[in-house]
Amino acid sequence: MSPLRRRLMFGVPLALAVAGGEGFYILLRRMQAQDYDPHALPSPLIGKRPPAFALPGAAGMQGFSNADIAAPPKPMLVNWFASWCVPCAEEAAMLGKLAARGLTIWGIAYEDDAADLARFLASNGNPYKRIAADQQGTTAINWGVYGVPETYFIDRNGIVRWRYAGALTDDVVASTLNPLLEKYA
Amino acid sequence: MRRVVFALLLLPAIAGAQALVTRDGVTLTPAQESRAEAVGDQLRCLVCQNESIEDSDAKLAGQLRGIIRTQVAQGVPDRDIMKFMVQRYGIFVLLKPPVSPLTYLLYAMPALALLLGLAAFCFGRPRPETPAPLDEAEALRLKNLLQ
Structure with missing residues (x-):
């Protein structure tokens, strides 16, 4: 066996193993830094306006249509939630903090019951300027919503510009939402 | 007797009614239902992520099955039903990813792996090395030994 071949037979598998290890390391590091979520799905709505809809109000608040969010005076969030959704209750405090900071948040109650919704808002607080009701979940399907909570950033x-599936946390707000607010301010 | 004849006359109607399949609130003929199932089998349930829409018990999957069946009943072609889903949920909803720049590497993998294997096989196989020719002393010794 020539020295070159011997070196290659040792070196090539070693290089492949090192490259693979490096790849997994980067992946895990980014997952740990909340920079990459293997379960997150890219939303086809990114870069587009939401599809046409017109939903009635809920919990005594005004509903809205796609025309109402076609040109907001400043960037805003549309938050899909439901009173029956456990992470939505966990997220409520964070939404309250964001609303207190002056961020406009409109909610869409997904397949919810009026009485349950009123109770949910009474016990978790109401960060929403408007709440629309998607009783049948058809608007949710048109938006590509696959669970609650989901938050959409609208410029x-x-x-x-951004869709986040799951409860907003301090990490997500710091790493993604705040930079977006700065970028599209 | 007349009653029996009447009942017999009704039989085909009953059989026809039984042939229709109702699932997720939409009634279809067996042919339409199998078409709807074939479409649903190719779509991923977004809630559980590794089941098809046909197999999943999630509520969203049921709603999507209803949409598929409504569109099948309206005569929408399979391709357009798939497009409807991809427009909303992205290509992730397709259990079989389409060939696109994002998936070239995925689809090229079997060929690449085969080529890599062939290269390793050809390159890594130990080849018998031809021994160096004997020098004069060795040739003499061999000659003596063979005598």
Whole structure:
């Protein structure tokens, strides 16, 4: 066996193993830093306006349609939630903090019951300026919502810039939402 | 007797009614139902992520099955039903990913692996090394030994 072949037979598998290890290491590091979530799905709505809809109000608040979020005066969030959803209750405090900071949040109650919704808002607080009811879940399907809570970031032109599935946490707000608010302010 | 004849006359109607399948609130003929199932089998349930829409018990999967069946009843082609789903949920909803720049590497993998294996096989196989020719002293010794 020539020295070159011997070196290659040792070196090539070693290089492959090192490259694979490095790849997994980067993946895990990014997952740990909340920079990458293997379960997150890219939303086809990113870069587009939400599809046409017109939903009635809920919990005594005004509902809204796609036209109402076509050109908001400043970037805003549309938050899909439901009184029957456990992570939504956990997220409520964070939404309250964001609303107190002056961020406009509109809610869409997904397949919810009016009485349950009123109770949910009474016990968890109401960070929403408007709440629409998607009783049948058809608007949710058109938006590509696959669970609650889901939060959509909408810029001044009414374009969806970010979708987050799951309860917003301090980490997510710091790493993604705050930079977006700065970028599209 | 007349009653029996009447009942017999009704039989085909009953059989026809039984042939229709109702699932997720939409009634279809067996042919339409099997078409709807074939479409649903190719779509991933977004809630449980590793089941098809047909297999999943999630509520969203049931709603999507209803949409598929409504569209099948309206005569929407399979391709357009798939497009409807991809527009909303992205290509992740397809259990079989389409060939696109994002998936070239995925689809090229079997061929790449085969090539890599062939290269390793050809390159890594130990080849018998031809021994160096004997020098004069060795040739003499061999000659003596063979005598």
